[in-house]
Amino acid sequence: MAPNQEYALLCLENPLLDIQGQGDDAMLEKYGLKANDAILAEEKHMGIYEDLLQNRDAKLIAGGAAQNTARGAQYILPPKSVIFIGCVGQDKYAQLLHERNDAAGLRAEYLTSTTHPTGRCGVVITGHHRSMVTDLAAANEYKISHLQSPEIWKLVEQARVYFVGGYHLTVSVPAILALAEEAAKENKIFIMSLSAPFIPQFFKEQLMQTSKYWDYIIGNETEARSWAEGQGHETRDVKEIARLVAELPKENGKRKRVVVFTQGTEETVVAVQGEKGVKEFGIKAIGKEEICDTTGAGDAFAGGFVAGIVEGKPLEECVDMGHWLARLSIKELGAQFPFPKQTY
Ligand code: ADP
Ligand code: MG
Ligand code: MG
DSSP states (O other), rough: OOOTOOEEEEESSSSSSEEEEEEEEHHHHTTOOOSSSEEEGGGGGTTTHHHHHHHEEEEEEEHHHHHHHHHHHHHHHHSSOOOEEEEOSSHHHHHHHHHHHHHTEEEEEEEEOOOSEEEEEEEEETTEEEEEEEOOGGGOOHHHHHHHHHHHHHHHHHHHHHEEEEGGTTTTTHHHHHHHHHHHHHHHHEEOOSTTHHHHSSSHHHHHGGGOOSEEEEEEHHHHHHHHHHTOOOOOOOHHHHHHTTTTTOOOTTTTEEEEEEEEEEEEEEETTTOOOSSEOOOOOOOOOGOOTTTTTHHHHHHHHHHHTTTTTOOHHHHHHHHHHHHHTTTTTSSSOOOOOOOO
């Protein structure tokens, strides 16, 4: 297949609008939040979005982890390389997402819910910490029938690489498995992310239904440890955990599984199925004064990494591209990237 074919990368997850504002300990306490966390909103959290907008001068930022990753990959790849799929509402937030995607050159093929509003992620910043509270709303209404409709499935068949954000495991496992099985059948590349500690903790059955299809699995150190704990492993050593994940059973024997765990400012750990030991790659350091916001650093890493995979780059270079894009995003609010464009 020609490497520069259009829309080589197809991403699936939850399209969200981030409502991000400065909080304080009182706000965290009011809503029962940890300073650094990502959770799904319960009834007691529903007031936080208006609270952020009315009282915390909150900014509206395109969000949703895999949507961030898709935008990041499109930032690096040639025009018309990336498609993002998910479900939004019929409202001004959906319009705003379309505007942001258009500006980034990302093609979104949304299913539109007529009954639910576009999903929101409240982001409470306290110092260098950020607490995320997601009200999935329309994002939770995604249906496999959309993915399998003739127009969308044509795009699935056209793509060579699929990226699914782990957050979608709470929404539509059948849709994820449809992509995963297609990838294994056609020897295409299937990439997933762990997304947040609660996924390997509370959605471990759903997660492990997809594990045999992972050609690449991306997570951070906390998610890795949460996976190990959820699977009953004693170890909390990120390198050992990477090895364990690499050797899980695999459907497509033509590709060795690659496990990639980032660790904030520490080295990124990479384990390859069938190889002894792990590789470690230093990040691209950034001065404290240059850090604007680390929200979405991992999403941006995945964007750079996946762009490298689409371009057929060697593994080391893919990791380096991930670090490069993460560094750019840290200098901006949320997972955004500087314009005029910088090139890797
Ligand atoms: P997540 O956002 O999922 O928690 P990480 O915190 O592991 O993901 O960050 C992903 C990548 O972003 C790191 O591998 C690194 O390249 C970059 N990064 C994150 N935090 C920093 C930081 N403070 N300084 C420089 N790079 C960072
Ligand atoms: Mg982190
Ligand atoms: Mg992350």
